[in-house]
Amino acid sequence: MSGWSYAKAGVDLNLHRELHRIALDSVARVNSVVSGKLGMRCGGIGSYSGWVTVNGLDISLHVDGVGTKSLIASALGKYKVIGWDAVVINVNDVVCSGVQPIALVDYIAMNYPNDVAFKEILEGIEEAAITNELLMLGGETAILADVIKGIDVVCVVLGVKKYYNGFKALRGDVVVGLYSNGIHANGYSLVRKVIESTVGYEAVINGVKISDELLKPVTNYAPLILESLSKNLISSAAHISGGAFKKVRRILDDGLNIVIETPKPPKVFELLMDLGNISTYEMYNVFNMGIGMVVTLPNDNLCEFKSAAKRYGIETAELGYVVEGEGKVILNTYYGDVIEF
Amino acid sequence: MSGWSYAKAGVDLNLHRELHRIALDSVARVNSVVSGKLGMRCGGIGSYSGWVTVNGLDISLHVDGVGTKSLIASALGKYKVIGWDAVVINVNDVVCSGVQPIALVDYIAMNYPNDVAFKEILEGIEEAAITNELLMLGGETAILADVIKGIDVVCVVLGVKKYYNGFKALRGDVVVGLYSNGIHANGYSLVRKVIESTVGYEAVINGVKISDELLKPVTNYAPLILESLSKNLISSAAHISGGAFKKVRRILDDGLNIVIETPKPPKVFELLMDLGNISTYEMYNVFNMGIGMVVTLPNDNLCEFKSAAKRYGIETAELGYVVEGEGKVILNTYYGDVIEF
Numbered sequence: 112m113s114g115w116s117y118a119k120a121g122v123d124l125n126l127h128r129e130l131h132r133i134a135l136d137s138v139a140r141v142n143s144v145v146s147g148k149l150g151m152r153c154g155g156i157g158s159y160s161g162w163v164t165v166n167g168l169d170i171s172l173h174v175d176g177v178g179t180k181s182l183i184a185s186a187l188g189k190y191k192v193i194g195w196d197a198v199v200i201n202v203n204d205v206v207c208s209g210v211q212p213i214a215l216v217d218y219i220a221m222n223y224p225n226d227v228a229f230k231e232i233l234e235g236i237e238e239a240a241i242t243n244e245l246l247m248l249g250g251e252t253a254i255l256a257d258v259i260k261g262i263d264v265v266c267v268v269l270g271v272k273k274y275y276n277g278f279k280a281l282r283g284d285v286v287v288g289l290y291s292n293g294i295h296a297n298g299y300s301l302v303r304k305v306i307e308s309t310v311g312y313e314a315v316i317n318g319v320k321i322s323d324e325l326l327k328p329v330t331n332y333a334p335l336i337l338e339s340l341s342k343n344l345i346s347s348a349a350h351i352s353g354g355a356f357k358k359v360r361r362i363l364d365d366g367l368n369i370v371i372e373t374p375k376p377p378k379v380f381e382l383l384m385d386l387g388n389i390s391t392y393e394m395y396n397v398f399n400m401g402i403g404m405v406v407t408l409p410n411d412n413l414c415e416f417k418s419a420a421k422r423y424g425i426e427t428a429e430l431g432y433v434v435e436g437e438g439k440v441i442l443n444t445y446y447g448d449v450i451e452f
Numbered sequence: 453m454s455g456w457s458y459a460k461a462g463v464d465l466n467l468h469r470e471l472h473r474i475a476l477d478s479v480a481r482v483n484s485v486v487s488g489k490l491g492m493r494c495g496g497i498g499s500y501s502g503w504v505t506v507n508g509l510d511i512s513l514h515v516d517g518v519g520t521k522s523l524i525a526s527a528l529g530k531y532k533v534i535g536w537d538a539v540v541i542n543v544n545d546v547v548c549s550g551v552q553p554i555a556l557v558d559y560i561a562m563n564y565p566n567d568v569a570f571k572e573i574l575e576g577i578e579e580a581a582i583t584n585e586l587l588m589l590g591g592e593t594a595i596l597a598d599v600i601k602g603i604d605v606v607c608v609v610l611g612v613k614k615y616y617n618g619f620k621a622l623r624g625d626v627v628v629g630l631y632s633n634g635i636h637a638n639g640y641s642l643v644r645k646v647i648e649s650t651v652g653y654e655a656v657i658n659g660v661k662i663s664d665e666l667l668k669p670v671t672n673y674a675p676l677i678l679e680s681l682s683k684n685l686i687s688s689a690a691h692i693s694g695g696a697f698k699k700v701r702r703i704l705d706d707g708l709n710i711v712i713e714t715p716k717p718p719k720v721f722e723l724l725m726d727l728g729n730i731s732t733y734e735m736y737n738v739f740n741m742g743i744g745m746v747v748t749l750p751n752d753n754l755c756e757f758k759s760a761a762k763r764y765g766i767e768t769a770e771l772g773y774v775v776e777g778e779g780k781v782i783l784n785t786y787y788g789d790v791i792e793f
Contacts, residue, residue, distance in 0.1 A: 121597035126565035130593050133567065137574040138588040141581045153555070153587045161589030163555045165612060168507055172589045172610050174557045179599055214494070214504045216515045218559065218606055224467035226474065233478040240482045246494045247479040248502030248513045251606075252471050256462035256641060258520055261599050265559055265592075267608045269513050271506060300597060 114388035115308075117397045120301040124354070124396070155272075158361065159208040159350065162272050169272035171210040175200050175352075176218075176265035179299040183325045185261045186312060190228045193264045194235025195328045196296045201268040202243050202333040203350045203404065207361075209274030209340055212243060212333065217250040218265040224254055225262070232264055235328075243333055274340040280362045281346045284407035284433040286371050287416065289335075290426040291403030293327040293379055297353045298397040305387035316382055324379045332404045335423045344416045345408040351399040357452045359405055359440045368436025369407070372443045374428050376400040391448045407433055455729035456649075458738045461642040465695070465737070496613075499702065500549040500691065503613050510613035512551040516541045516693075517559075517606035520640040524666045526602045527653060531569045534605045535576025536669045537637045542609040543584050543674040544691045544745065548702075550615030550681055553584060553674065558591040559606040565595055566603070573605055576669075584674055615681040621703045621748035622687045625774040627712050628757065630676075631767040632744030634668040634720055638694045639738040646728035657723055665720045673745045676764045685757045686749040692740040698793045700746055700781045709777025710748070713784045715769050717741040732789045748774055 117124060138156055146153060152164040155171065162171040177193045177200070184193045194217075202212045217236055219229065229252070240247055245268070280286075294302060306312060306321060314321045332350070339345045347362035363369055373395070380400050383389065394400060408416055413429075420427045431443075440452040458465060479497055487494060493505040496512065503512040518534045518541070525534045543553045558577055560570065570593070581588055586609070621627070635643060647653060647662060655662050673691070680686045688703035704710055714736070721741050724730065735741060749757055754770075761768045772784075781793040 121564065122595050123565060126567070127593070127595060130565055130567060130570050133571055134574060134591055134593060137578050138590070141578050141586075141588045144582050145585050145587050149585055151554075151587060153589060156588075156590055161557070163587050163589060163610070165511075165554060166507070166509055168509060170506075170511060170555075170610065172513075172555060172557050172608065174559050174590070174592045174608060176559065176561070176592065176594055178594055179596055182598060213492075213506060214511075214513060216502070216513050216608065218515050218517065218608075220517070220604060223462065224464060224471055226467070226471060229471050230474055233475060237478050237482050241485050244486050244490055245482070246486050246492060246504050247482045247497075248494060248504060249479065249497055249515070250475055251515045251517065252468070252475060253517055253519055253604075254463050254468060254641075255520055255604065257523055257644075258602050258604055259600060263561060263594075263596065263599055263604065265606065267513065267515060267557065267559075269504070269511065269610065300595075303598070 114390060115301060115305050116393050117301050120304040122300045155208055160205040160210050171205060171270040171272055173201050173205045174265060174267045175204060176263060177296050179303060180296050181262045181264055182303060183299065187322055187326060189326055190231035191235040192326050192328050194232035195239045197264045197266040198236055198239035199329045199331045200296050200352060201266050205268055205270050206333045206336040207348045207350050209272055210270035211273040211337060212245055212268045212270040214246040214248050214269045215240060216248050216267050220253040220255050220259045220263040222256050222259045228262055242331060276343060278362065279347050279364050280367060280369060280407035280433040282367055282433055282435065284346055285410050285413055285429060286369055286431045286433060287406050287408065288402035288428045288430045289332055289404040289420065291399045291401055292330045293324055293377060295329040295399055295403055301397055302383060305383055309386045317378055319378050319382055330403050330425065335420055335425055338419055339416060344412045345406045348404060348406045351403055351405060355397055355399060356395050356440060356442055360452055362407060363438055363440060365438045368434050368439045368441055370434055370441045371431035373400060373445055375445050391444055391446045392450055395442055395444060395450055455731060456642060456646050457734050458642050461645040463641045496549055501546040501551050512546060512611045512613055514542050514546045515606060515608045516545060517604060518637050520644060521637050522603045522605055523644060524640065528663050528667060530667055531572035532576040533667050533669050535573035536580045538605045538607040539577055539580035540670045540672045541637050541693060542607050546609055546611050547674045547677040548689045548691050550613055550619065551611035552614040552678060553586055553609045553611040555587040555589050555610045556581060557589050557608050561594040561596050561600045561604040563597050563600045569603060583672060617684060619703065620688050620705050621708060621710060621774040623708055623774055623776065625687055625748035626751050626754055626770060627710055627772045627774060628747050628749065629743035629769045629771045630673055630745040630761065632740045632742055633671045634665055634718060636670040636740055636744055642738055643724060646724055650727045658719060660719050660723055671744050671766065676761055676766055679760055680757060685753045686747045689745060689747045692744055692746060696738055696740060697736050697781060697783055701793055703748060704779055704781060706779045709775050709780045709782055711775055711782045712772035714741060714786055716786050732785055732787045733791055736783055736785060736791055
């Protein structure tokens with residue numbers, strides 16, 4: 112059997128990257144005109160969160176949605192998790208840019224006014240907003256019969272840039288992985304194709320109850336990362352979301368490599384790999400493989416960081432080092448392959 | 453033939469209002485916990501734009517999308533307008549809360565990486581951003597095969613509250629309507645059902661070329677409204693978008709009525725009304741009927757406001773007055789019916 116890939120499941124990351132390039136060109140054109148005209152400063156575009164300076168305050172804005180995980184939520188009739196996730200994927204991103212998240216708006220598009228789903232989604236948003244101390248400034252609910260087949264849940268987080276350290280790995284740093292709570296909210300187009308074409312959502316395999324695994328909430332790393340930035344414990348953080356381990360490149364300057372050894376991934380990833388006959392490269396290119404956030408820090412701070420993580424209930428693993436190199440992320444995978452991003 | 457209605461076309465505004473209520477409850481719960489904890493002030497929730505006070509700055513955040521107008525864009529292969537609209541519907545909203553828009557992020561969801569559509573949408577966003585002097589702080593492009601059938605285009609606008617007048621009609625004010633450029637971006641679920649079940653998009657009827665009419669861009673009222681607020685010319689402004697003339701209630705205090713006589717609507721609305729056998733009430737409940745923005749102002753400012761509008765190429769019509777009453781918007785429609793919202 113020829114294996115499943117993200118492209119075969121409908122998401123071609125190369126085409127996606129091409130769209131991203133088009134968008135960044137557009138952003139650059141607009142900002143050169145507008146910032147010239149108004150004398151306004153902005154930055155961080157293309158990193159985890161862009162910002163604009165208003166009255167000396169760097170205000171950041173970030174948008175992300177839960178994607179096709181919502182289809183699993185619909186199939187299983189459990190919606191709260193996608194509300195939670197929609198908030199948490201945003202705050203996990205912005206803290207990697209040193210941004211203190213402050214408020215949010217949500218955008219929920221549905222094919223009909225499904226009040227049961229809507230209430231559960233909002234419960235999840237509420238819980239994540241309160242956990243992260245975010246105000247809610249409003250939102251939009253769009254009923255888009257014929258555009259949407261299920262539900263699309265998107266959040267936008269407003270924040271203020273608070274930390275100006277913490278964005279690039281430094282030579283000699285230790286690389287620490289923060290464990291994920293399963294698949295989180297990326298790669299679901301591939302997950303669905305694999306599960307639907309094989310065992311189905313109701314299956315229990317090697318002790319893994321598929322339906323439970325696929326709806327686990329995204330781990331909220333934001334409070335730990337913010338605390339670590341405030342105490343100057345870490346030099347950088349990379350949220351492993353869409354694009355998976357390629358995201359680690361964001362924290363890497365030219366002249367350095369990050370060399371990591373990835374731990375044994377949780378059962379659900381091995382199951383997907385086997386069921387879908389997915390290549391090792393594709394797995395680490397699409398999924399977090401058990402590591403939802405990567406941070407770099409001086410060895411001297413390791414103990415304090417690990418005990419902070421423990422306090423937040425987040426398990427850690429030392430993955431490797433930042434060394435001299437050519438700007439590469441080198442993964443020594445659990446399966447013996449070496450992958451360079 | 454029994455007539456078409458928005459509910460029959462899949463959008464039940466009563467159910468939609470119920471979702472809105474659920475969302476506002478959620479917002480209230482979160483904000484009471486979070487603002488108590490952090491001592492942060494926020495407001496404007498449920499009006500055109502909510503805001504949060506950070507360092508003495510009232511920062512506003514607003515989200516809106518073009519809805520099912522994107523299906524017409526897809527059917528006719530013309531996408532630029534939905535990019536433009538996605539920005540303009542947001543700025544038209546926030547200026548009604550006295551907010552100076554500053555920056556945006558976009559969210560574009562597609563069923564496959566359609567680079568042609570994507571480029572055109574971004575051209576529209578660029579043009580509207582430059583026109584309104586908005587920086588672009590990033591965005592998200594989601595490929596959601598199986599969730600999205602076409603394209604969903606959403607924008608989020610960040611702004612700063614600049615004007616604290618300008619939100620309620622005052623007794624004795626004149627009510628002025630600002631002409632729209634056709635249907636703008638609301639009611640498209642109904643538009644599509646009517647056109648698809650009758651003449652089709654290629655028809656030309658009474659000199660109205662349907663395909664052109666349905667893709668006219670939303671009028672950009674923001675610069676005019678901001679200038680009028682800065683000069684203290686107007687007491688309030690109401691963007692006539694989703695919910696149409698019901699939106700006028702937002703600028704109305706208890707103890708006052710707004711009594712207006714609506715002008716003859718442009719041909720496209722009469723055509724839809726005839727083809728779909730739609731009731732007068734439903735037309736004014738769903739569509740702008742030729743008036744995209746309503747402002748109230750003292751009679752003394754009328755000349756100056758009208759000449760400002762002219763400068764921006766926006767035509768105006770005096771529609772009526774603000775009088776003592778019971779908090780009602782009373783429309784004397786062109787068709788002789790009297791509608792109360």
